[in-house]
Amino acid sequence: TIMDIKIVKDKVAGGQAAFAIIQQGIATGAKVLGLATGSTPITLYQEMIKSDLDFRQLTSVNLDEYVGLPYDNPQSYHQFMQDNLFSKKPFKHSYVPEGMAADIDQAAKDYDKIIEANPIDIQILGIGRNGHIGFNEPGTPFDELTHEVRLTESTIEANKRFFADEKDVPRKAISMGIGSIMKSKQIILMAYGSDKADAIQATIEGPVTTHVPASVLQNHANATIIIDEAAASKL
Ligand code: GLP
Numbered sequence: 001t002i003m004d005i006k007i008v009k010d011k012v013a014g015g016q017a018a019f020a021i022i023q024q025g026i027a028t029g030a031k032v033l034g035l036a037t038g039s040t041p042i043t044l045y046q047e048m049i050k051s052d053l054d055f056r057q058l059t060s061v062n063l064d065e066y067v068g069l070p071y072d073n074p075q076s077y078h079q080f081m082q083d084n085l086f087s088k089k090p091f092k093h094s095y096v097p098e099g100m101a102a103d104i105d106q107a108a109k110d111y112d113k114i115i116e117a118n119p120i121d122i123q124i125l126g127i128g129r130n131g132h133i134g135f136n137e138p139g140t141p142f143d144e145l146t147h148e149v150r151l152t153e154s155t156i157e158a159n160k161r162f163f164a165d166e167k168d169v170p171r172k173a174i175s176m177g178i179g180s181i182m183k184s185k186q187i188i189l190m191a192y193g194s195d196k197a198d199a200i201q202a203t204i205e206g207p208v209t210t211h212v213p214a215s216v217l218q219n220h221a222n223a224t225i226i227i228d229e230a231a232a233s234k235l
Pocket of ligand 1: 036037038039040041063064125126127128129132133134135155159
């Protein structure tokens with residue numbers, strides 16, 4: 001593997017390490033950031049907010065969104081990005097997949113055009129406990145572009161803590177595909193905590209397989225994995 005593995009003390013140090021890469025990238029011309037949701041990137045977004053960097057000349061393109069969840073729902077990824085980054089550090093344009101579109105297949109095609117017009121310089125990723133990236137669940141072909149996804153039971157289970165009831169967790173999402181993610185010039189995947197240890201072990205040391213979507217990063221020329229000791233504990 002050619003992945004760069006950085007083991008950090010905790011998620012605050014992880015956010016700082018990821019921020020340093022982004023700062024360097026912007027200094028050398030990065031114009032489009034691929035952003036992610038979930039608890040993992042929050043420390044990075046805090047570093048971005050604290051910094052004196054201005055993102056108003058940059059574009060952001062988010063990975064995914066639930067299908068059918070209104071954008072003002074606190075759990076929608078549109079709202080998450082507003083709350084955790086955009087309200088404090090606005091970008092010139094910020095794109096998030098249109099999970100409320102009447103025609104999700106058309107929204108997916110439109111999103112691919114957005115990505116084509118705004119090639120991603122640096123893509124931020126978290127990872128699901130089953131190795132998913134974005135909402136690309138195990139079994140997703142590596143060449144897929146933006147598409148509608150049926151969430152697995154494991155992801156619904158993991159995400160239900162954010163909703164009043166498990167039945168409120170959306171069953172579908174719209175996600176950038178692994179094909180789109182792999183076109184990014186540079187990728188930073190972050191993971192913290194022992195419940196990510198198996199996924200991280202399989203991602204870094206296992207075979208490149210669609211059973212572990214993140215293992216595809218072994219084929220990327222410029223991928224950095226930032227993990228704390230708990231997430232690194234099975235390496
Ligand atoms: C969701 C998101 C992923 C994210 C994952 C892990 O399924 N679609 O992009 O990586 O959750 O979330 P967390 O960072 O909260 O562990």
